[in-house]
Amino acid sequence: MKNNSNSSSLSEAAIEILFHLNPSEVHIKSLINNESIQFIESLFHVLKHGSYQSRGYATMLLKSAFEVSDPIHLISVKKALFEELMRVLIDKISQQASKAALKLIVELLPWGRNRIKAVEGGAVLVLIELLFDVSERRACELILTGLDQLCGCAEGRAELLNHGAGVAIVSKKILRVSHVASDRGVRILSSICRYSANSRVLHEMLQVGAVSKLCLVLQVDSNFKTKEKAKEILKLHSSVWKNSTCIPVPLLSSYP
Incomplete structure (x- = not known):
């Protein structure tokens, strides 16, 4: 037990030193390719078992490591990595660590079965x-x-819809943060409306103001692609939404 504790302490110390050395991409890639070091495995060990500060360093180094990793490393990550990244976000170790965790998640999700x-x-x-x-x-x-x-993926949409405020909070962020945020928010609603819509979901979107927000997207100076996506969603379910009293009259006038 003592040896394990000493080993963990040494790993944490080594990772802290490495982080402050600010290694180059070439250096990180050489560490990844050196099988005797097991660099990514060591980072994950600290991410899981280390102190708050060490977990923050491990998160930031993992982000750097996966940015230069071969696809096989990106595809073969385990569910446990996502669990630990979620823990970093929940614990709010530091703004820098949270940002690194988010960037790493976005980097990993397109590969293989990582979304699931x-x-x-x-x-x-x-x-x-x-x-x-x-x-x-x-x-x-x-x-x-x-x-x-x-x-x-269907599992992701189901989880978002199972959250009592998932649709509402996504809708709220549209037109309140940036063009990028609005685009992503509309894309999320589009995925739901295309592949997971049922009467309950469509009614919820009316109730929480998501449909009104889509109408507003058509009226304001937003990205052309975002507007087109919003228009597609509104047309897709116009038979349910178009004459709803839940949509304010000034917004209803822009319903396609």
Whole structure:
């Protein structure tokens, strides 16, 4: 037990030193390719068992490592990595660590079955909860980008819809943060409306103002692609929404 403790302490110390050395991409890639070091495995060990500060350093180094990793490393990540990244976000170790965790999640999600692994690791619920408190623009964009990617699979959409405020908080961020955030928010609603819509979901979107927000997107100076996506959603379910009293009259006038 003592040896394990000493080993963990040494790993944490080594990772802290490495982080402060600010290694180059070439250096990090050489560490990844050196099988005797097991660099990514060592970082994950500290991410799981280390102190708050060490877990923050490990998160930031993992982000750097996966940015230069071969696809095989990106595809073969385990659900446990997503679980630990969620823990970093929940614990709010530091703004820098949280940003690194979000960037890493967004980097990993497009590969293989990572979206499903992330959903199983609790990503959707954690990201939704983060949206309630996030104030920094880039962090909000990353959260919405992650949710957009996760809604690309049925499991991700189901988790978002199972959250009592998932649709509402995504809708709220549209037109309130940035063009990027609005685009990702509309894309999330599009995925839901295309692949997971039922009468309950469509009614919820009316009730929480998501449909009104889509109408507003058509009226304001927003990205052309975002407007087109919003128009597609509104047309798709016009038979349900178009004459609803839930949509304010000034917005109803822009219904396509």
